[in-house]
Amino acid sequence: MLRTTPFHPRTSLINQLQNWRRWSGYYTAGLYEMSHEREYWAIRNAAALFDVSPLMKYLIEGPDAARLLDRIVTRDVQKMSIGQVIYTPWCNAEGKVLDDGTVSRLGETTFRMTSADPNLRWLNLNAAGMDVSITDISDQMAALSLQGPKARVILNRCAAKSLDGLKYFRLMENAIAEVPVTISRTGYTGDLGYEIWMEAANALPVWDALMAAGHDYGIAPAGILALDVARVEAGLILIETDYTAAHHALIESQKSSPFELGLGWAVNLEKGPFNGKQALVAEKAHGSEWMFVGLEVDWVGMERLFHEVGLPPQISPLTLRASLPVFKGSAQVGYASSSTWSPVLKKYIALAHVQKPYFEIGTDVLLEVTVEHQRKYAPAKVVKTPFYEPEWKKK
Amino acid sequence: MTSHTYDAIIIGGGHNGLINAAYLARAGKKVIVLERRPIVGGAAVTEEIFPGFRFTEFSYVVSLLRPEIIRELELPKHGLKILPLPSTFTPMENGDYIAAWDDHDKTRREIYRHSPKDADAYDDYARLMVRMAMAVKPLLSLIPPDLASLSPRDLVGLLKTGLYAASLSEKDLYAVAKLVTQSSGDLLDDWFETDALKGTKSASGIIGTFLGPRSPGTAYVLLHHYMGEIDGAFRAWGFAKNGSGGVTASIASAARALGVEIRTDAPVKQVIVKNGRAVGVALENGDEFHASVVVSAADPKRTFLQFVEPKYFPDEFITQIRNFRVRGSSGKLNLALSELPNFTALPGEGELHRGAVSISPSIDYIERAFDDAKYGQVSRRPYIDIIIPSMIDPEMAPPGQHVMSCFVQYVPYDVEGGWDESKKEAFAENVIATLEQYAPNIRRAIIGKQIITPVDIERIAGITGGNIFHGELLLHQLFFLRPAPQWADFRTPLPGYYLAASGAHPGGGIMGAAGKLSAQEILKDGLR
């Protein structure tokens, strides 16, 4: 048996297909209804409620807490204000990405780190000689993510304090159904959204309060399938799908630097020594060989490929987490690692690793697709990500 | 007296001898295998000791029968089925247990229960081991060169070895070097904190050796567990249908299909040498067989000190073979049971019974077991690796009843005062008393037992010292030093005479590799 999250007593009752996926050893819903469509539209048009409890969570406390994190991640932790959250990758000494996640400054010497992969060993390795304590709080802490344009209204209806003043990537202490919670304005959908952190033992009343408060605003519990579409639209990377963690990689070419993942904006080369700094300084000077970019498939071209065999376009509504080769002429110049039909944009889009110089915005490339058992090449263009960013996301 | 002529005669019908014969036959050679016992299989035979209960007397799991051998000799066609042995369960002295199940998440959760740090380290450790297995694998199929020789063959071998080392990344090269020279205890202490986890992992580094987990050189053996993951076998451990005898039966069948003649009840007296060349074999009954080459799949001591007169070898070589360490260190207790052992740490019948059960609560526990053996005693509290073949293959025991194989270490060959019946009984009692601590119903469940010491292994399987690997896996007995410097390429100082078993590179535990590699070398020499 896999483990169940603190919300399982609720989520198991509404999972119509009993469709469960694995996430870090937990059951997590693929979708709740017979199709993920309503869940997706809830993200983009109302509010979707995700159980994100399986995330890894670590509490880092002590006089050297900031120093430790600053050594690990590529952004400047020392400069964070209390109540600030940052999204950041972290690297090994060769400047290759190990994982990505968030760091929240809860106090002067208290931080919480979330990550996709276990990082306890890495945190401890880095803490040699530092005065800091590291606790894995993954099990003790439940987490929900409320995403969508109505998220704030819903929270304001059930939270003790108003969320109106909470800025993008900031957090606040609050209470829902009299349960103390921390609410951060973060998410993985590229929409307006919040993440709510609470003691695992007090999780259910929070779920119930949110569902009740959101009832009139179209709240929908949502699963991984809807989330996957939204995160590709938002241009957000997924570990083990879009990149291989450097310490999981068996060969060099499986590793990526933050620059190669399009996360150059999150690398601060001005700050003091941190893991991978020397390698990243060198990479920055020489320029990266690879870049992680958005691809927008030319729909007319795609339609033609199907038309040639006498079919209308047949596109899966699900995000494809498989590698599709990218060509320039007859030469392979990269591969798309996530691709999806975007319901809101009415476009087929992909996140792709592309080699120099073909990763420049506007470059025309070809994406390999299979049409009626045959390999075909759909015209596509390198574009900026995110593909979709509503104006209310950061407001 | 009868006389027969062949291209190659193989002495010994164990798995290496049979594999060697099969590969030679596959190359079109006329081959005969001469086996001393009435059945083939060497250390890997399955016999019915009690009515209805079938035991694999010595070997017990198919750790690493090379997958290419399985494929090339089409062993599955000849009845080979390797059934999964999915878990390892370790009861602890405090009444708890730790287990590795056949699911990553489940195992992680189990280890996390004992130590979150170890759960994290477990994954990193496994990845390192897989990378190391990738790095070491080519070494196993290299023919070790003679470092002192200037012959083209050895220089090419040296170059190949050098190129291999240069092909590794700096990190991997160093990691391999560390692994080869470390003790498994040190390696595991660096990674983990849970005693029972470390104990169980370290146990796989000492199986078949006369070393404790604190002895340098034991870390390398831990890799064997991860070999299966990278070479297309997809499982590190398995249990063969019909026991290990099922494996040799399938190899024998494959060999026969390729035209190999197998003669049992044919104990070899002597290798016949003419004009400084091995030309045949004389049996104890006086029968003679003649061939272009003679291949010994016996252990090095028998091969060089018993079958051939010493005058055919340089004194230096004889000294080296005499100094080759072959101290057997393990024994077995095979039990016929009326019911399954009921472990107090996890009562009732369950998943654990389908996998291995390991009595290895800590590194210190195993090291103390070794300390006893160092001074000539059977371990008072031994390391025991248990499987219940009847749970995996119902044909091994009558319905509802079970056979249980307990591999026990340390059981020294040179026990102080020598082996006798009362010592054997005392050894069995040590094992049962140890098991009783974790599964109190065990004594009542026993309806029959078979006790096997290294002396029994020597007597029955014909392995000097009763060492299941034909020679201890010590650093100075590996690669170009196995079994002796300058003679690590399966050839011997006697032309026409070859060594094809575990006493040669790459040693025991890599099942069948010596048999196959030696066949290749024999063919390279242009077997007439």
Add this chain to the structure above:
Amino acid sequence: MNSYDAIIIGAGHNGLTTAAWLAKAGKKVLVLEKRSVVGGACVGNDAALDPAPFSGGFLRPDIVRHLKLTQFGLNPAPVATDLISLLPDSRQLVLSADPVKTAESIAQFSAADAAKWPDFVRFMDKAAATLEAAYATPIPRLPKFSPTEGLPLAQLALKIRGLGARDMYAFIRLLPMSAKEFLDDWFESDALKAAIASLGIHNANLGVMSAGSAYNLLHQYLIRGGWGQPANDLRQVIAALESAAKAFGAEIRTSAEVARVTVENERVSGVLLASGEQNSAGTVLCSADPKRTFLSLVTPEPLDPEFVWQVQTLKMRGVTAMAAAQSAAPLPAGTLIVAPSLNYLERAYDAAKYGQISEKPYLEITTAGNSLSIHFQFAPYFLKNATWNAETRAKLESIVVDTLETRLPNLKSQIHNLKSLTPLDLETAFSLTEGDPHHGQLALDQFFFMRPIPGYASQKTPIAGLYLCGSGVHGGGGVSGIAGRNAAKAVLKGSL
């Protein structure tokens, strides 16, 4: 703030060797020593009779020549004293530099062994010379080194091949063997094998049955120059090195504790003293052990966490205690050992595996006039369910005295002024992490290109300008000056 070409941390024999060597090459050198006296592990605390971690040793002849140490008062060419095994039946086995005399002594136990002795010594001398050549060979980073870097390695390989097939293989086989296995191949007398094997466990957390103890045996044989400890006074060695260094222009400051090696832009910039004083230098050579160097003298930020982990997992684990005493009665001269049998030595080690003090220890006693210096094994730094305190010290001392009594009857009533150094004392008073006099076990996995950390065997560290010159690196372990000399050579070859 003063500026130097090179700052050397620690004025032990290696630090002083490096300092003298660099100063002789015209460099402006500063040596910083935490204690009030120079000499590190060679020199005890205050009184001349206080025990020190090392009771014997000498500098390699090429160092003595290069630094002209005889001009500075060094007694030239010390010879190894006789190694005298005191057996329980009051017989003695004497291993001396004279093979004939030794063979006679061995003949009491085995005529066959006595006959083999000259051959054995010949092999040991050849093997020791090969090991010394290996210690003088700079080790490049493997596997992709330049031809220039590879040349010394190739020369070493040729030298090893030059031994001939038989001795080459014997040398290669020896390294991973246990002392017992190595000696079993040669001899039959347990007393003889045990006496020789005692070198294999000297200062090592190994038993005579542990793989790698044959290598340690050879190492000890090399740095002693024979079987017993060299007949010279380590204080005199240190005084000569100090005078030489000063004469060549090195500045030596005692009671100058280093707080931190300062690093700017991933390069060494100097040394900050605990007093707050900063001295700058582009090159810093640290003779402290690798753990102390990387875990407390530099901040972790510029280091790869994986590298730090390798440092953290370095095996130090000292097992040696020392004692010194005076005797009213005259003492036999030489190096006396309590090492009667292989099993005795192995059992002494068994205790250490489980964190116990050996009840029946291996002792090596060196005498000078009425003074004895006693080397005790095994006294593990990490005791199980106990710590090093007055009680465990008393236990240690009583085992010392009782064991001496079994070999030198009536000594118990004669000795006075017994002072001991526990492994914890070695750490606190001599800055030897975990009380390991070798700055890291001389074990197979911490040997040659893996000493102290794979990839950093040639004195360089991941921090540009920071070098290791103490016993923890390739060639180090015991009093020989090899590590100090190699570091000075490496620095001079580089861009200083």
